[in-house]
Amino acid sequence: MKVDVSNLKARSEEYLPDMIALQKKLTAIPAMGPENGGDGEEEKAKALAQYMEKEELGDIEWLNAPDKRVSCGFRPNLLLRIPGKSTDRSLIIISHMDVVPPGNLSLWDHDPFDMVIMEDRIVGRGVEDNQQGIVCSLHAARILKQLDITPALTVKLLFVADEETGSKKGLQFLLEEHPGLFKKDDLILVPDYGNEDGTMIEVAEKSILWVKVSIKGKQCHASVPQKGKNTLRATAHFIVESENLFKTFPESDPMFRPPASTFEPTKKEPNVENINTIPGEDTVYFDCRILPCYDLETVVDAFQKIAQKIENDFGVVVNISTEMYDQAAAPTPADSPVVVNIARAVKLLRDQEAQACGIGGVTVAAHLRKRHLNVAVWQTITKTAHQPNEYCLLKNMVMDTQVMAYLMMTSKPGVST
Numbered sequence: 001m002k003v004d005v006s007n008l009k010a011r012s013e014e015y016l017p018d019m020i021a022l023q024k025k026l027t028a029i030p031a032m033g034p035e036n037g038g039d040g041e042e043e044k045a046k047a048l049a050q051y052m053e054k055e056e057l058g059d060i061e062w063l064n065a066p067d068k069r070v071s072c073g074f075r076p077n078l079l080l081r082i083p084g085k086s087t088d089r090s091l092i093i094i095s096h097m098d099v100v101p102p103g104n105l106s107l108w109d110h111d112p113f114d115m116v117i118m119e120d121r122i123v124g125r126g127v128e129d130n131q132q133g134i135v136c137s138l139h140a141a142r143i144l145k146q147l148d149i150t151p152a153l154t155v156k157l158l159f160v161a162d163e164e165t166g167s168k169k170g171l172q173f174l175l176e177e178h179p180g181l182f183k184k185d186d187l188i189l190v191p192d193y194g195n196e197d198g199t200m201i202e203v204a205e206k207s208i209l210w211v212k213v214s215i216k217g218k219q220c221h222a223s224v225p226q227k228g229k230n231t232l233r234a235t236a237h238f239i240v241e242s243e244n245l246f247k248t249f250p251e252s253d254p255m256f257r258p259p260a261s262t263f264e265p266t267k268k269e270p271n272v273e274n275i276n277t278i279p280g281e282d283t284v285y286f287d288c289r290i291l292p293c294y295d296l297e298t299v300v301d302a303f304q305k306i307a308q309k310i311e312n313d314f315g316v317v318v319n320i321s322t323e324m325y326d327q328a329a330a331p332t333p334a335d336s337p338v339v340v341n342i343a344r345a346v347k348l349l350r351d352q353e354a355q356a357c358g359i360g361g362v363t364v365a366a367h368l369r370k371r372h373l374n375v376a377v378w379q380t381i382t383k384t385a386h387q388p389n390e391y392c393l394l395k396n397m398v399m400d401t402q403v404m405a406y407l408m409m410t411s412k413p414g415v416s417t
Helices: 004-012 016-026 040-057 131-146 172-179 231-248 294-315 336-348 365-371 394-409
Strands: 059-062 077-080 086-096 116-118 121-123 153-160 187-190 200-205 207-216 262-270 282-291 315-326 355-359 376-378 391-393
Touching: 004 131, 004 336, 004 394, 016 040, 016 131, 016 394, 040 059, 040 077, 040 131, 077 131, 077 355, 086 131, 086 394, 121 394, 131 153, 153 172, 153 231, 153 262, 153 355, 172 187, 172 365, 187 365, 200 336, 200 365, 207 231, 207 294, 231 262, 231 282, 282 294, 294 315, 336 355, 336 376, 355 376, 365 376, 391 394
Parallel strands: 086 153, 086 187, 187 376, 200 355
Antiparallel strands: 059 077, 077 153, 116 121, 121 391, 200 376, 207 282, 207 315, 262 282
């Protein structure tokens, strides 16, 4: 049977009060990892498990990653499994339970862990990042249960730990210790990035290279510069020379925003304290976001060539090192079933054209793509994550729930059951 769009929309709107109530309950649990001064996600996982048991949504499994830094001794990863008509493939939706600290409380209009409703939105730490994904996936499952619809594929809702601080106790742990959760032909959705109207389907990420440039010269009094080797001048010329990197790596890919590789000088460490001293040491950092078609080693080599030129021109010693070196995996094909199904759902439910695109940042999807799994990152967001007064629009919860419910009813691109 075909999806009854009007009925699907009506059911999701009926669940809005329940979504708000669950958001409030989850917001009241500050699930921060130990790196962020918290005690992990156990209490939040318990609340979610109780909710899923109460609603009888499916089988629940705790996949705990050992962690002696938290009081319970582990970081929880919850799996909700809903059997589908097909058992060969699964639709996997991955959301994360942890949140970032609220930051400066004076910048919030209220207690960040006491969610409030303000006209068209709810406000509180974690409501968008990533409780929107959690709440929408659960209520999509509730819609299918209410309508007595068996999912086309087995549905696996994963609620993972540690996304905000590297995923070592979350998705990386699951991929290493429970690899059977994922199969090559699964449809995988990560609802943790997108744009304001839900037309952006992230299928690719740029490689990330953080380069540290340390320059050593000779410090002296500024009145006799000939007795020293001015590293600040050398640093300035290094930055100017780095403009040539855009010519060395000229490829452009319209899938990405921006479409080209970028090489941005960002942080600079302090050198001398007073004005009348020529610095003998300087350190500057570059944040480079590189198109996947380039091997990062070739970029490092290009930085080394600049270093050699600066050494020859200024008589200084330049050391190149990397603070981050993350070679991007191959993109998810734009015609893969998960991408096509999301685009069709957005067209059917919103009359909008969603497009596959790439970003310069990194999401947990990178861990999946490196294992040759096709994953799409999609959500309708306000982009207030990590900010004071983080908020989630009520309509976004309703509309994202509709899309996720549609995906659960769908097997092949464009085919609903």
